Amino acid sequence: MGRPLFQMKNITKDFLGVRALDNISFNIYEGKVMALLGENGAGKSTLMKILSGVYKMEAGEMFYNEKKIEFNSPKDSQMAGIAIIHQELNLISGLTIGENIFLGREPLTTLRKIDWKKLYLYSSKLLKKLGVKRDPRELVGNLSIGERQMVEIAKALSLNAKIIIMDEPTDALTDKETASLFSVIKELRDEGCCIVYISHRLREVFEICDKVTILRDGKFIKEDEVENLSEDLVIELMVGRKLDEQFPRVEKVTEGIVLEVENLTNDLVKNINFSIQKGEILGISGLMGSGRTELAKTIFGSIPYEKGKISVDGIEVSINSPKAALKNGIVYVSEDRKLQGLVLELSVKENMTLSALKQFEGLFFRIDREKEEGLVNEYIHNMTIRTPHMQQVIKNLSGGNQQKVSIAKGLITNPKVLILDEPTRGVDVGAKKEIYNLINQFKTQGLSIILISSELPEILGMCDRIFVMHNGSISGEFDRAQATQEKILKCAVGIMEG
Numbered sequence: 001m002g003r004p005l006f007q008m009k010n011i012t013k014d015f016l017g018v019r020a021l022d023n024i025s026f027n028i029y030e031g032k033v034m035a036l037l038g039e040n041g042a043g044k045s046t047l048m049k050i051l052s053g054v055y056k057m058e059a060g061e062m063f064y065n066e067k068k069i070e071f072n073s074p075k076d077s078q079m080a081g082i083a084i085i086h087q088e089l090n091l092i093s094g095l096t097i098g099e100n101i102f103l104g105r106e107p108l109t110t111l112r113k114i115d116w117k118k119l120y121l122y123s124s125k126l127l128k129k130l131g132v133k134r135d136p137r138e139l140v141g142n143l144s145i146g147e148r149q150m151v152e153i154a155k156a157l158s159l160n161a162k163i164i165i166m167d168e169p170t171d172a173l174t175d176k177e178t179a180s181l182f183s184v185i186k187e188l189r190d191e192g193c194c195i196v197y198i199s200h201r202l203r204e205v206f207e208i209c210d211k212v213t214i215l216r217d218g219k220f221i222k223e224d225e226v227e228n229l230s231e232d233l234v235i236e237l238m239v240g241r242k243l244d245e246q247f248p249r250v251e252k253v254t255e256g257i258v259l260e261v262e263n264l265t266n267d268l269v270k271n272i273n274f275s276i277q278k279g280e281i282l283g284i285s286g287l288m289g290s291g292r293t294e295l296a297k298t299i300f301g302s303i304p305y306e307k308g309k310i311s312v313d314g315i316e317v318s319i320n321s322p323k324a325a326l327k328n329g330i331v332y333v334s335e336d337r338k339l340q341g342l343v344l345e346l347s348v349k350e351n352m353t354l355s356a357l358k359q360f361e362g363l364f365f366r367i368d369r370e371k372e373e374g375l376v377n378e379y380i381h382n383m384t385i386r387t388p389h390m391q392q393v394i395k396n397l398s399g400g401n402q403q404k405v406s407i408a409k410g411l412i413t414n415p416k417v418l419i420l421d422e423p424t425r426g427v428d429v430g431a432k433k434e435i436y437n438l439i440n441q442f443k444t445q446g447l448s449i450i451l452i453s454s455e456l457p458e459i460l461g462m463c464d465r466i467f468v469m470h471n472g473s474i475s476g477e478f479d480r481a482q483a484t485q486e487k488i489l490k491c492a493v494g495i496m497e498g
């Protein structure tokens with residue numbers, strides 16, 4: 001494929017003595033989309049943070065057009081024509097879309113004042129290019145996570161960079177948003193830009209990427225053209241072994257109804273009726289914005305309901321706050337771990353036990369540290385959470401491992417009903433399976449699980465029963481045996497009732 005435009009050679013990076021990158025090489029080719037793949041914690045984001053001047057490397061060299069280059073700050077990398085869309089969103093909620101896009105780089109008038117007209121004009125052009133129907137004067141705080149991600153992308157585009165790094169850009173996007181991102185990527189590529197594309201969605205990689213580089217445990221494994229690889233081979237190279245059945249299923253052992261919801265209604269959900277049994281996995285499918293998350297939050301008490309009834313174990317309960325939900329054994333693990341799930345400045349241990357401290361109360365209400373730490377270690381082990389120790393600050397964990405901690409945080413409260421909202425988003429194939437195994441393990445122990453997911457194979461593979469939501473209502477209900485991808489999709493877009 002010719003000589004690379006940018007080369008990273010023998011890159012090594014340590015965090016407090018722990019080697020995150022070990023002698024890695026990575027090439028970027030002109031006018032190509034390069035996939036950078038690997039399991040959670042493999043080192044993808046760290047490598048890209050070196051390329052974008054966020055981290056300094058211990059050893060290694062970088063060459064741009066065969067000339068050695070060094071970055072001492074993000075600014076250096078930006079000046080060299082490199083833009084990065086970080087895995088974690090970095091927007092300021094209290095500022096407008098336009099202000100966020102041009103933060104620190106606002107266009108100026110001849111009088112050296114901010115040229116607001118220009119700023120909003122440029123911003124609205126970028127939004128249009130990405131198919132985002134929002135006024136750039138709107139506050140970022142009002143946007144959905146998907147729209148925020150699009151603003152991050154607009155911000156990167158506004159730099160007119162030669163190399164654009166996208167670290168899991170579609171993690172929170174709807175199918176439609178993903179499609180418009182892909183057409184922008186193709187456009188950029190045809191203009192000669194280089195894109196580095198990080199994703200755990202292999203289907204996307206095979207759709208949009210030209211080349212693939214695979215890392216495993218901080219080491220370089222392979223660079224090859226996409227056409228020489230298959231999904232199975234990529235998985236094998238990533239995890240270092242063959243993966244068998246992706247959705248390990250266990251049969252349900254029914255033991256009566258745990259949660260019953262009758263005529264639940266508010267502004268966001270309409271007339272919802274369902275029940276869930278002990279040891280059952282109930283899937284909720286539907287497009288983003290169909291009311292799935294809103295339903296979960298209503299049952300969890302973070303959105304009030306105006307009408308309707310919620311019963312646990314046959315007794316009506318009043319759920320007017322998350323605290324009340326927790327007390328009644330209902331736990332919600334948010335899809336948005338950054339904003340609602342975790343406290344990034346606290347440790348793995350503190351995050352995990354935050355909602356469950358009562359469980360560890362010993363004599364005189366003192367926390368039984370030994371019990372607490374024993375359980376935390378058990379979860380770290382069972383969920384293969386990659387962290388040097390339980391005191392590690394959450395923000396230092398890789399994205400997928402953060403997700404596992406947020407699930408563990410829910411499980412540790414020992415709930416009756418566990419609502420998981422997109423639990424495997426941003427999680428690699430191997431870890432996904434670990435999460436599925438864990439869900440099954442809890443199912444066998446009699447826990448009822450509501451699984452909200454945009455991934456149909458996950459819903460079809462794991463659930464005993466499936467609901468489809470459309471416009472805040474349930475538009476379809478299927479038993480596992482009757483459910484098909486096609487029927488679910490039809491109900492999701494509202495052209496069929498099931």
Ligand SMILES: Nc1ncnc2c1ncn2[C@@H]1O[C@H](COP(=O)(O)OP(=O)(O)OP(=O)(O)O)[C@@H](O)[C@H]1O
Pocket residue numbers: 015020038039040041042043044045046047087386387395396397398399400401426428
């Ligand atoms: N600031 C930091 N301090 C300490 N350790 C870190 C820091 N950043 C990353 N690490 C560690 O370095 C390793 C690589 O992490 P990285 O975020 O690069 O993984 P990743 O491949 O991007 O994973 P994911 O797919 O989950 O995003 C992990 O073990 C992580 O815990």
Ligand SMILES: [Mg+2]
Pocket residue numbers: 044045046087167398399
């Ligand atoms: Mg990452």
